[in-house]
Amino acid sequence: MVLPALLLLAAQLPTGPLHLEYREPNGFLLSLLKQLDIPVSSQTLVFSKTSAQSHLIFPSAPRAIFFNDDVYVGWVRGSDFLEISYADPARGALFYLLEQDPAIKPRLATKDTCLQCHESSRTFNIPGHLLRSVHPQTTGHPYTDRGSFVTDDTSPFAERWGGWFVTSSTPLNFPHMGNKVFPVIDDPKTLGRFDDPSWPTNTSDVVALMVLAHQVAGHNRLAYLDQESRAALSLQHTMNEMDGKPDLAANWSASTQRRITRVIESTVRFLTFADEEPFPQPIRGDSSFAQDFQKRGPLRAFNCDTRLFELPLSYLVDSKLIDRLDPVVKQRFLARLQQVLTREAGIGPYAKLSPAKAREAWRVYSKSAR
Ligand code: HEC
Structure with a gap:
């Protein structure tokens, strides 16, 4: 490793x-x-x-x-x-x-x-x-x-x-x-533009700032997905022990199901930008941040005219943070993500997503995850 x-x-x-x-x-x-x-x-x-x-x-x-x-x-x-x-x-x-x-x-x-x-x-x-x-x-x-x-x-x-x-x-x-x-x-x-040679550069690039906000929120959400689902599973484990049942997903109580479904859904909504605030105008940074960032991997092409990224799936899904999930939770999370991107884009809570872009996002992701 x-x-x-x-x-x-x-x-x-x-x-x-x-x-x-x-x-x-x-x-x-x-x-x-x-x-x-x-x-x-x-x-x-x-x-x-x-x-x-x-x-x-x-x-x-x-x-x-x-x-x-x-x-x-x-x-x-x-x-x-x-x-x-x-x-x-x-x-x-x-x-x-x-x-x-x-x-x-x-x-x-x-x-x-x-x-x-x-x-x-x-x-x-x-x-x-x-x-x-x-x-x-x-x-x-x-x-x-x-x-x-x-x-x-x-x-x-x-x-x-x-x-x-x-x-x-x-x-x-x-x-x-x-x-x-x-x-x-x-x-x-x-305030005037901040300009002092002691700082490594004089930019506080608006695109970097938006990616920072997305990533900070995304890291917290992925950590919460992990902890909340583990807390639900640990409680379920205790109940299974008392009932003498094996730890199988088939034995999850309705409340365990609900807890895990809820946290998976809110994470999927976040990672697909389902509730993203539309840009009020095209927004352009003033450093090499966008280029530096896009070079790092898939799902990073910017739109920046009407929204932050071109495809409605965050690059954070590609991260090692997904791998730490409990295997059953991970499988359910990915299945729900696929369902949303390939079948539910354009409708309901995912109404803002373009179905074509959503399918492309899933294609790019599944190719990179292989
Ligand atoms: C008084 C509250 C407070 C304490 C204590 C604090 N931080 Fe933070 N930290 C913040 C806030 C608020 C931000 C968001 C940026 C800002 O407002 O400066 C932040 C942001 C950060 C960031 C940027 C990314 C991130 O993880 O949020 C780093 C790195 C960081 N803190 C490191 C530390 C370390 C290391 C310590 C302990 C030595 C620490 N902070 C203690 C309030 C705090």
Whole structure:
């Protein structure tokens, strides 16, 4: 088995042949991104004081987040460490710190406090990833009485990107909350483009930001599918033991059936973009993110005129996260996905999906999964 890059790195850093190069002004950041094959173009900039190192984060000094398919890296200027999260195929979201000190051998450390924010109702009450939209004040502090939003593909554009810089190659002529601070809530002040040579690049590409939102929500949902179905099966197992019955799907109670069907259905809806908010106008990024991302595998061609991706099936379905499911749950999940894409696109809850594109998505997926 090929070890995921991050685990390989975790195992090798203290003693092994892999090493990271320390360079001002970002310390180990660029070297780490390179080792993990995370493109710099994935940089997104968040200036709201919503995360752990809020004392160092300002509209004039945003936190930069970089990501590939399974690792997210946070860099804050002046911080003693890099923040890393990992969508682990076996265990869900894991969190690490990497100390920014050239004098010591770099290694990944864990810290319990991360889950104070990364495990809540926003993440289905299991360790997960986060992306919020808030009303930031000029200091970066969010107004706590103004409400905040968890952003995913279904979020209205008017509620997206509060506290984030958003850059694009064509103007975004629709209401959104990005690039704004709220001195008076009805009279927001628009910030200039963030430009400082200390940051690896000056973009916070709108397409990267939308993929980040999709992926954060998708990783959480796939982890929830796994945990919720395992919880239902574990309860069923206890009942079977009491009744002296074998653990067969034929013996599932009505409530186990319902629990598993429900979580499979909501995951399928998410992964097929059934409830995606239509784009108010064509949206174009301003970095090489779209190209870098599309090179990585199937189901990644962008549409970006009316919706994010061309085909109505998320690239996340291709991931190792599906393989960790209980075998019966996995089989039911894939059967339901096939049914929706080949027979139910265009009708009912899947009315927004084009039947032809949905069939093509299933074809592409089954070919790549073989
Ligand atoms: C005070 C709450 C809070 C704590 C504590 C916290 N985070 Fe986060 N984290 C957030 C929020 C909110 C986001 C979403 C981006 C933002 O607003 O900065 C986030 C995003 C992230 C991301 C980007 C992708 C993802 O997984 O959501 C990483 C990486 C991350 N945090 C790492 C860590 C690590 C490592 C720790 C522990 C050392 C930690 N965080 C502790 C609030 C927190």
